[in-house]
Amino acid sequence: MSYKTLVTFVATETGLKPLLQSASALARRFDAHLEVCCMGVDTTQSMGFYAGAPAIIYQDSLNAAKATAETLQDTAKECLRGADIRWSTDSAVLSLGGITSYVGLKARFSDLVVLPLPYGAGRGPQDEVIIEAALFEGDTPVLVLPQTGGALPEFNKLVLAWNQSNEALHATRAALPLMKQADLVNTVIIDPPSHGAERSDPGGLLAQMLARHGIQTDVSVLARTLPRTSDVLRRHLKDQAADLLVMGAYGRSRLREAILGGATRDMLEDTPCAVFLAH
Template identity: 55%
Template sequence: MSYKSILTVLTRAADASLAVGAAARLAQTLDAHLDILVLGVDRTQVGYSYIGSGAIMMQVSLDRAEAEARETEAAVKAELLKRPPGLRSSVEAAVTQLGAMNDLVAQRARFADLVVLPRPYGEGKGAESEAVIEAAMFEGKAPVLVLPEKGLGEHVVPKRIVVAWNQSAEAMTATRMALPFLKSADAVDITVIDPPPHGAERSDPGGLLCQMLVRHGVHAEVSVLARSLPRVSDVLARHVLDENADMLVMGAYGHSRFREAILGGATRNMLEQATVPVLMAR
């Protein structure tokens, strides 16, 4: 497996430099095609309105979404002009309501090997930022590389990777989808935090995963850590810094689908404090 189709999705012009810059660097390094989806999002959720006012409200919101899409598309094309020649890319722009955005993003993500997205939390980020990540992972079934504010950092292809391992199906899926990166890395640290004393891997936490990765040619080893901080995400974030890692690989965990935001607490906590790119899958 290799990453030959890379997708990034933008809902605001302010993210163009970070997302397009990182995705383009990856695409050129991996000899991949870069697809860019620009979305103008109509955030209006009309519950009721006075007679005659509903159509006006909807038209104003649609006009705003179209203007935002045009602004973002212009920013994307300006960023592409800064890339070295030889980058294979395409840009598609669309206007969608917030409620219909999931299907559009999921459909595009389904045909991507890797989705590269900016972190969904921070100043100026709305509900659509998290919704894009959720749609790509939960419905598009694609691995998502979430970028910190500094982007990819020094190494386009990571040299040191931490894999968060807790024996879950989500963690296994993320590890499998990260194999192209893992096989290229100089060192991969399988990190197990406070393993259960009566679990299936109680005698050798992370051992079977390490064996599997080594058979793929991955330079892997296992670190078993105590839960020395209140949150597992805090322990993991500190370990990423201690290992001087370039990337974190972890499973994505969600709450009930009846909630608007489904990313679980551990996933959200990790994304909020991550200083390196985080590759997640479900």
Template identity: 50%
Template sequence: MAYKSLLTVACSPEGALGTVSAAAQIATAMDAHLDALALGVDRTQVGYSYVGSGAVVIAAAMERAEGEAREAEAALNAAIGAQVPTLRSSVESVVTQLGALTDVVAARARYSDLVILPLPYGKGRGVEDEAITEAALFEGMAPVLVVPPGGITTAQPKRIVLAWNQSREALVAARRAMPFLKRADMVQIVVVDPPAHGPERSDPGGQLCQLLVRHGVRAEVSVLARTLPRISEVLTRQLRDVNADMLVMGAYGHSRFREAIMGGATRDMLENAQVPVFLAH
């Protein structure tokens, strides 16, 4: 079991080398093909204009988007050129309006086993970065590996923390991450403050652990108390304590609007991730 078709997307040169390097390492380890998509995004949403000005605004916006696409494409080509010569890859460049970005990314993500992207939040990131991540997860129905600025330490993580809350999203993430899980030396299923009256009250994480073990995964369960204000903080501390190489978790258990306004475990983890985060919905 392995990922054979990988996809990465860039809408600016920033972070392209780290993300492509991570994708290339995984592609080499799993004998996969890497597709890279360079996006130029027209962010203008013209609601009204003075007579004669609309065409000028649209032309200027498209020219700027085309320039960004060329810059992103050049960065992707340079990053791919810095990888091992045996890497099988291709680069495509597309210009799109922000409103159509979801369809463009989803059309490629649907036929990819894994999408590798940079952190969507933080310095230098815009609304299009978040839109790309969500497009791959939701409309593209693909798992996403979010790579922190420092890149990845290994293409085959040896210590993985799997966040488990009995949700559909967490189960999908566990199944989609199986190629990584089966190669790991240790997979720790972390359950934070499980409900006293839930369906797994007598054995939190036990059934998932059994499922993974039957697939040859070296899995164990760790039940943690919520001793910090946010679940993301508990997970971050656990990642640090076990020196984990990757976090696997379900993405956006709440609505994306609620996560954007009120916060949530997914957004909190992505804002401060120090290790690669594997997401699925």
């Protein structure tokens, strides 16, 4: 298995060129096709429509979204013209609520989605919608790059977050091409259940499965000595000098994580390295 179709979604010019540099480098590494989907998002909500509102207000918003999509597509073509990879672009004008269907359809027929961090300066609500749509509607793994542009990390030192969940197993299987190329794969287990199925040998069955793929992994079992699991995980990533974290995404519901927080959201808000996610 390898990644032969990569896709990225852009809705703003913020960080566009560095993102394309990183995505192109990854496509080159896997001899893959890169598709850049340029979205103009109309933020006028239908619930905000009211009787008697001038139609020109709505038309202006659509025109602005269309102009944004066209500008993004022109910029993407300019950046990729002459690149030594196979690439294509697409554009769409969408409402905020329509992002999910579009991203889900495009991601569904891709092997990997490449995105920047959804939170931080220059990011908006559409960025969070995009990453969740790729994971849930597209059922596609997502590689989130905290720093785009420049030299793409080789992903030689990987940390695999394992908690026996379906999400973690899906992420493991989806990340096999990256793990096969890594020099070191460290499996980290934080506070394993004392009465779980793997209580006598945490991570043992997983290590056996990976070994049959030619992937050697060492297992680190850690206590949760900090308030949040993500805090322990973040500290471990720095101790390992890891350049990629592989983890299952949204083991809790998205609403619960949005309100109460969770490891997925915490890592996407502040991560020392790239994050590979699958649900």
